[in-house]
Amino acid sequence: MSELINVSGVSKCYSSKPALENIFLTLESGRITALLGPNGSGKTTLIKLLSGLLTPDYGTITINGLPVGPETKAIVSYLPDRTFIPKWMKVSDILDLFQDFYADFRREAAEGMLKRLNIDLGIKTKALSKGNLEKLHLVLVMSRNAKLYLLDEPIAGVDPAARDYILDTIITNYDPSATILMSTHLITDIERIIDDVVMIHDGRIRLHGAADDLRGQYGKSIDEIFREVFRC
Amino acid sequence: MLSKLLKYDILYFFKNIGILYIVYIGIAAVLSLLTLMSDETIKHTYGGIVFITFFCILFILAYAIPILVIADSSRRFKNNLFSDEGYLTHTLPVPSWQLILSKLIASLINMFVAYAAIFTGVMIFSMSKADRIIDLNLSSLSVGWQIELFKENTMAVAIIIACLALLIMTDFLFITIKATFSIKGLGVLANLGIFFALCFILPFFAAVCFGEINADGWIQMLIFTSGILLISAGMFFLTDLLIKKSLNI
Amino acid sequence: MWEFNNNKPVYMQIVDVIMSRISSGEYPPGSRLPSVRELAAEARVNPNTMQRALAEIERNGFICSQRTAGKFVTNNNELVKSENRKRAEDLAIYVVSELKKINMSVDDIVPLLKEHELKGE
Numbered sequence: 001m002s003e004l005i006n007v008s009g010v011s012k013c014y015s016s017k018p019a020l021e022n023i024f025l026t027l028e029s030g031r032i033t034a035l036l037g038p039n040g041s042g043k044t045t046l047i048k049l050l051s052g053l054l055t056p057d058y059g060t061i062t063i064n065g066l067p068v069g070p071e072t073k074a075i076v077s078y079l080p081d082r083t084f085i086p087k088w089m090k091v092s093d094i095l096d097l098f099q100d101f102y103a104d105f106r107r108e109a110a111e112g113m114l115k116r117l118n119i120d121l122g123i124k125t126k127a128l129s130k131g132n133l134e135k136l137h138l139v140l141v142m143s144r145n146a147k148l149y150l151l152d153e154p155i156a157g158v159d160p161a162a163r164d165y166i167l168d169t170i171i172t173n174y175d176p177s178a179t180i181l182m183s184t185h186l187i188t189d190i191e192r193i194i195d196d197v198v199m200i201h202d203g204r205i206r207l208h209g210a211a212d213d214l215r216g217q218y219g220k221s222i223d224e225i226f227r228e229v230f231r232c
Numbered sequence: 233m234l235s236k237l238l239k240y241d242i243l244y245f246f247k248n249i250g251i252l253y254i255v256y257i258g259i260a261a262v263l264s265l266l267t268l269m270s271d272e273t274i275k276h277t278y279g280g281i282v283f284i285t286f287f288c289i290l291f292i293l294a295y296a297i298p299i300l301v302i303a304d305s306s307r308r309f310k311n312n313l314f315s316d317e318g319y320l321t322h323t324l325p326v327p328s329w330q331l332i333l334s335k336l337i338a339s340l341i342n343m344f345v346a347y348a349a350i351f352t353g354v355m356i357f358s359m360s361k362a363d364r365i366i367d368l369n370l371s372s373l374s375v376g377w378q379i380e381l382f383k384e385n386t387m388a389v390a391i392i393i394a395c396l397a398l399l400i401m402t403d404f405l406f407i408t409i410k411a412t413f414s415i416k417g418l419g420v421l422a423n424l425g426i427f428f429a430l431c432f433i434l435p436f437f438a439a440v441c442f443g444e445i446n447a448d449g450w451i452q453m454l455i456f457t458s459g460i461l462l463i464s465a466g467m468f469f470l471t472d473l474l475i476k477k478s479l480n481i
Numbered sequence: 482m483w484e485f486n487n488n489k490p491v492y493m494q495i496v497d498v499i500m501s502r503i504s505s506g507e508y509p510p511g512s513r514l515p516s517v518r519e520l521a522a523e524a525r526v527n528p529n530t531m532q533r534a535l536a537e538i539e540r541n542g543f544i545c546s547q548r549t550a551g552k553f554v555t556n557n558n559e560l561v562k563s564e565n566r567k568r569a570e571d572l573a574i575y576v577v578s579e580l581k582k583i584n585m586s587v588d589d590i591v592p593l594l595k596e597h598e599l600k601g602e
Contacts, residue, residue, distance in 0.1 A: 014480075032527050053322050055477060074325035084319035086312075088247055100236045101324050172522055176529065191487045193527045212490035212530070221487030 004029040004148060004179050005050065010059030012045055019045040021203040023059070027196075029147070030176050034190055034211075035183040036226055037200040043183040044081070046200070047150050050181070051078040064147060074102065077146035081153040083133055087126040091119060091136065102144055110143035113169070131162055138166055142173040151182040155189060163189055187223040197222055199229055206230075233326045234334055241308065241338035249297075249304055249342070253349035256293050259286055260353035290357070294350050301346050305339035306403050314411040318481040329472045332404060336468075339400045340393065387453050394460040401467040402426060408471045412478040483524040491526060495534035498524075503543055503554055504565050514544060514552040 005027040012020045020042045027033055037043050048054045049061060052068045063072040085094050091114065098105045114121065117139075119132055128136065138154065154170070155163045163186075171193055174180065184190060197214060199207040206229055207214075211222055218225050263286050312321050313331065321331060406426060409415065485494050499520075502508050514520070514535075521531040535552060538544050542560055546552050555561070580590060 031529065051323050053319070053479065053481070055479075070325045070327050073323055076323070078319070078323050080319040082316045082319055084316055086244075086317050086320075088244065097240060100239070101233065101326075168522075168525065171525065171527065174528065176532075188487065192485050192491050192525065192530070195527055195529050212492050212533070215488065215490045219488060223487065 002029055003027070004064055005181075006060075006062045007046075007049075008060050008062075010049065010056045010061060012049060012054060012057050014045075018203050020049075020056075023203075023205060025198065025205060025208070027179060027181065029179050031195040032170075032174070032180045032182070032193060033196040033198060034187070034194040034222070035181055035198050035200065036185075036187060036222075037183075038230060041200045042203040043200060044152055045203075047078075047152050047181065047183060050148075051076060051150050075104070075147040076150060077141045077144040077148070078150045079137060079141040079152060079154055081156070083137060085125045085133075085137065085140075088124070090122055090124050091128075092121045094125065094136075094140065095121070098140055098144070104145035106143050106145060109173075110139050113139045113143070131158070134158060135162070135165070138169060142169055145175065145178075147178055149178060149180045149182075151180065153184055154182060155184060155186055167193060187226055188221075191222055194222070199226065201230060233324075234330045237324075237326060237330060237334035238338055241312075241334050242341060244308055245301075245304065245338060245342045249300060249346075252293070252297060252300065253346065256290070256297065256349055256353045257356065259290055259293075260356040263287060263290065264356050290353065294354075297346050297350060298343065301339070301342050302399070302403070305335070305342065305400060306407060308338075309335050309404050310407050310411070313475070314407070314481055316481075318479075322479065322481075328475045329468070332468060332471055332475070335404070336397060336400055340396060343396055387457075391453060391457050391460070394457050394464070398460050398464045398467075401464045401471070405467045405471045408474050412474050412480060414480070483526075485526075492530050492534040492537065495524060495526065495531060496537050499534065499538060500543065500564065501568075503561060504568065508554045510554050510558055510561065511556045512554050513550070514554065516551060 003026050005025070007023050007025040010020060010023045011018065023042075023046070035043050035046065045054065049056055050063065050068070052073050055068075061068050064075060066072050089097075095107060095110060098110075099107050111121065114136070117132065117135055119128070119136060125133065125136070141149065141151070151170075155166050158166065167189065170180065170182075182190065182194075191211075194211050197207065197209060197211050198205060207225075214222065214225055218228075220228075263283065311317050312335070322328075324331075403426070483495075483498060485491055499508075508514060515523070517528055517531050517535065520535075521528040524531065535544065539546060539552070542557070543555050543564070544552050545555065576590070577587065580586065
């Protein structure tokens with residue numbers, strides 16, 4: 001197990017309000033890590049820093065030993081909490097785009113998943129239902145053979161059946177040499193699939209450990225530990 | 233990767249505006265055919281009025297199309313880099329300067345194609361017998377004349393392209409500043425204001441150069457073009473810096 | 482569907498399920514277990530967690546890995562039998578303590594046990 005992500009002394013402010021303060025975090029490769037915290041705790045900011053959308057005000061971030069930039073973007077697959085596919089594109093267009101820019105994109109796998117979901121490749125994305133659009137985004141992100149998957153609230157605002165589908169897709173496409181960092185509120189749904197837990201609050205890390213170890217130590221579920229740690 | 237970015241930027245333009253070019257050429261073709269009607273037909277049908285209407289549409293489109301191209305290139309830049317689509321664009325494994333350059337080149341290509349379409353339409357029209365219906369000196373619209381004009385003034389063409397690049401880069405920088413510093417309220421009006429200001433200033437200087445094709449003029453034009461290109465490069469650098477350091481979507 | 486209680490380490494609960502499948506003969510001695518990936522997908526857990534559970538079972542000697550061939554249930558029937566005896570004893574302890582709570586004795590429950598054994602299967 002080698003170190004994949006190294007966040008060192010990172011701070012980020014939004015117009016004088018600190019979103020992250022002096023964060024030190026290392027994540028090993030090959031683990032599924034949950035990033036838990038209340039709204040506004042800095043989860044999305046941390047993920048955006050890792051994906052290269054934001055640059056830290058202080059500190060450094062390396063992924064696989066490289067500073068965040070075009071080279072890390074080639075090995076990181078990011079699922080934001082917004083839809084990012086341009087509305088004028090058809091499904092086949094966005095598949096072409098991913099194939100053009102990402103060497104690790106597995107087109108046949110993506111097309112197979114879309115076929116099973118009954119999503120026609122010729123439709124314009126603006127004609128898709130909200131649920132299908134979200135699934136399309138997930139399919140695109142998980143069809144890449146990335147070293148790091150960043151999933152920002154992948155199951156929020158989605159019905160329970162779709163949630164199961166999303167979690168199953170994550171598990172079945174998961175390559176043990178890859179790393180997943182997933183931020184979420186819905187802890188109970190993900191309890192059984194996570195290896196590690198990072199709890200963040202007010203821009204600082206409160207807890208970081210292996211899920212089963214924490215369960216053994218506290219005798220509680222991660223959901224309950226979270227409620228204790230973040231009691232209002 | 234730059235060529236791949238270009239592919240998608242150009243694809244976007246053709247899917248959005250491409251149809252206008254075809255409409256333009258289509259109208260010009262229809263118009264030319266109308267002029268082949270005999271005098272009798274024209275008098276008895278409303279051929280004359282229809283003709284004038286289509287001619288006016290053609291005339292208006294010739295001015296509207298370039299404006300639409302600039303507006304669309306602004307929209308593309310803003311949406312692709314600073315809206316939700318930005319989550320896709322900024323996580324592509326390309327350096328940010330390639331994103332800007334690709335859009336600049338695609339806009340210039342788009343302008344070129346737009347003018348080519350307009351000239352084609354005008355050429356089709358000039359081959360017709362329109363002077364039967366409208367008192368129009370068509371010789372000034374003939375394509376032969378236009379080609380001669382450009383042959384004599386290749387430097388002028390280079391200047392026009394440089395000025396276009398400056399215009400587009402100013403637009404891009406303005407959009408970037410608005411987005412990274414979350415300036416609201418300036419919006420479309422300020423954007424258009426800058427656009428029209430540049431539209432009047434630059435052609436003025438280009439017209440000045442038109443009249444100066446002599447030995448001294450060459451040096452003047454070279455200095456002018458270099459100045460334009462330097463300013464554009466400065467804006468490019470500034471835009472890239474803002475995107476790298478202060479992106480906030 | 483594998484049912485999990487999130488209050489206990491998940492991997493330990495997986496160990497319980499697989500051990501009971503070995504005990505019951507659902508995974509017969511010497512048979513090849515499904516792959517880690519298949520089991521993880523069936524249980525709907527992280528393959529790492531499944532791997533950890535299997536490693537624990539292997540450490541206790543109930544399965545062994547053969548490089549390319551996969552994981553196999555032990556042929557050591559004695560081991561399985563002694564594990565079953567341990568489980569039966571755990572059950573017995575549990576039943577006796579529950580009976581105490583409702584003030585009944587083992588003799589009271591033996592006919593009930595026999596009746597249900599005949600019905601069941």
